[in-house]
Amino acid sequence: MLGGEGPRVSQIGACEMNAMATTQRLLIIDDSESIHPLIRARLNDFGIDSISAYNGIQGIEMASQMQPDLILLDVNMPDMNGFEVIKALKDCQETFNIPVIFLTGADDRDDKVTGLDMGAVDYITKPFEPVELRARVTAGLRTKKLLDLLTTEAEIDGLTGLHNRRFFDRRIKAELAACARYGRPVGLLLFDVDRFKQINDNHGHPMGDRVIQRIGTVLLESCRNTDLPCRYGGDEFVVLMTETSGSKICQAGHRVYDFIVHDEELSTMVRSQPVTISLGGASASSHRRLSPEQLVQLADNALYRAKEHGRNTCRFDEQDDDSSQRHRQTGVA
Numbered sequence: 001m002l003g004g005e006g007p008r009v010s011q012i013g014a015c016e017m018n019a020m021a022t023t024q025r026l027l028i029i030d031d032s033e034s035i036h037p038l039i040r041a042r043l044n045d046f047g048i049d050s051i052s053a054y055n056g057i058q059g060i061e062m063a064s065q066m067q068p069d070l071i072l073l074d075v076n077m078p079d080m081n082g083f084e085v086i087k088a089l090k091d092c093q094e095t096f097n098i099p100v101i102f103l104t105g106a107d108d109r110d111d112k113v114t115g116l117d118m119g120a121v122d123y124i125t126k127p128f129e130p131v132e133l134r135a136r137v138t139a140g141l142r143t144k145k146l147l148d149l150l151t152t153e154a155e156i157d158g159l160t161g162l163h164n165r166r167f168f169d170r171r172i173k174a175e176l177a178a179c180a181r182y183g184r185p186v187g188l189l190l191f192d193v194d195r196f197k198q199i200n201d202n203h204g205h206p207m208g209d210r211v212i213q214r215i216g217t218v219l220l221e222s223c224r225n226t227d228l229p230c231r232y233g234g235d236e237f238v239v240l241m242t243e244t245s246g247s248k249i250c251q252a253g254h255r256v257y258d259f260i261v262h263d264e265e266l267s268t269m270v271r272s273q274p275v276t277i278s279l280g281g282a283s284a285s286s287h288r289r290l291s292p293e294q295l296v297q298l299a300d301n302a303l304y305r306a307k308e309h310g311r312n313t314c315r316f317d318e319q320d321d322d323s324s325q326r327h328r329q330t331g332v333a
C-alpha cells in the first residue's frame with residue numbers, strides 16, 4: 001500500500017511556533033559567571049530572553065531540551081572547549097539548525113576562522129561593545145527565523161495544507177522515542193482512498209485534486225488538537241495520535257472513517273461513485289516498543305486487510321482491536 005497550490009497551513013508545530021514567537025531565546029554558554037548578567041542586561045530591552053549554561057556539557061543538554069533560537073558560545077572553557085561544543089551541536093539532529101555565535105578574545109584571529117569553519121554564523125570579540133552585541137545577536141536571530149520558515153514550508157503539503165511525509169517521519173521518530181523513554185503510548189492511523197484512480201479517470205485530475213483537498217479538510221475537522229494528521233503521499237493519509245492505544249485507537253479510527261465517508265460535500269462531488277476509504281490502525285506502548293518502520297508496517301498490514309475485505313472499512317492490529325481480542329478469548333474465529 002505504501003507507496004497544485006494549497007489553501008492554507010493547517011497546523012502549528014514547534015518550528016512554526018518558533019518562527020512566529022515574538023520573544024526569542026538566547027542560550028549563553030560561558031564558564032565566566034560574570035558575563036551572563038552583563039549580556040542579559042544588554043539584551044532584555046530587545047525582547048530577547050537569555051538562559052545560561054556554565055560549561056559545555058550543560059550547554060549541549062540545554063540546547064537540545066530547550067531549543068533556543070541562538071547560542072552565544074565561549075571558545076575558551078575548561079573540560080570541553082567551544083570547538084568541541086559546536087561539533088557536538090552540529091552533529092546532533094535536534095541542535096544542528098540553531099545558529100551559533102562565538103565569543104572570542106580580541107587577538108584570537110585563528111579562533112575566529114576555526115569557529116566560522118566549524119559552522120558558526122558569526123563571532124563577537126570580548127570585551128564587547130553593547131551596540132555590536134545587540135546588532136550581531138539580532139542578525140543571528142533573523143537567520144534563525146528564516147531557517148524556521150524554510151523548514152515549515154518544506155514540511156507542508158501544497159495541495160491540502162496538511163503536514164507532509166517529511167514532517168511525519170520526523171515526528172513519529174520523536175513520539176516513539178518519548179514512548180520508549182516515558183512509556184507514553186502512540187497510535188497511528190493510515191488510510192487510503194478507495195478506487196481513487198477511477199475518480200481521476202472518470203472526472204479528470206482536477207476533480208481528483210479537489211477530492212484530496214476536501215479529505216484533508218474533513219480529516220482535520222475529525223481530529224483532536226493533539227493529533228497530527230498528515231498527507232503521506234498520493235491518496236494516502238496518516239494520523240499520529242499521542243496517548244492513544246488499544247480501544248482508543250480503534251474509536252479514533254472509526255471516528256475519522258465516519259467523518260470522511262459521511263461528509264455531504266464529498267458525497268455530492270463525485271457522481272459516479274461514493275468516496276470511501278480503507279483504514280488501518282496500530283499502536284505502540286511501554287509494553288510494545290516499536291520502531292517507526294514497525295509501527296507504520298503494522299498499520300499498513302491492517303490497511304491491507306481492510307482492502308482485502310472489500311474496501312470501505314477499518315481494520316486494526318489485533319493487539320489494539322477489542323473485537324479480535326474478544327474473539328480470541330471466546331474462540332470465535
Ligand code: GH3
Pocket residue numbers: 159192193194195196197198200204205206207208209212233234235307311
Ligand atoms: P485502491 O482502492 O486499491 O487504493 O485503488 P486506487 O485506484 O485508489 O489505487 P492506486 O494507488 O492505483 O491509485 C492512486 C492514484 O492516485 C494514482 C495516482 O495517479 C493518483 N494520485 C496521486 N496523487 C495525486 C494527486 O495529488 N492528485 C490526483 N488527482 N491524483 C493523484
Ligand code: MG
Pocket residue numbers: 192193194195196197235
Ligand atoms: Mg487508493
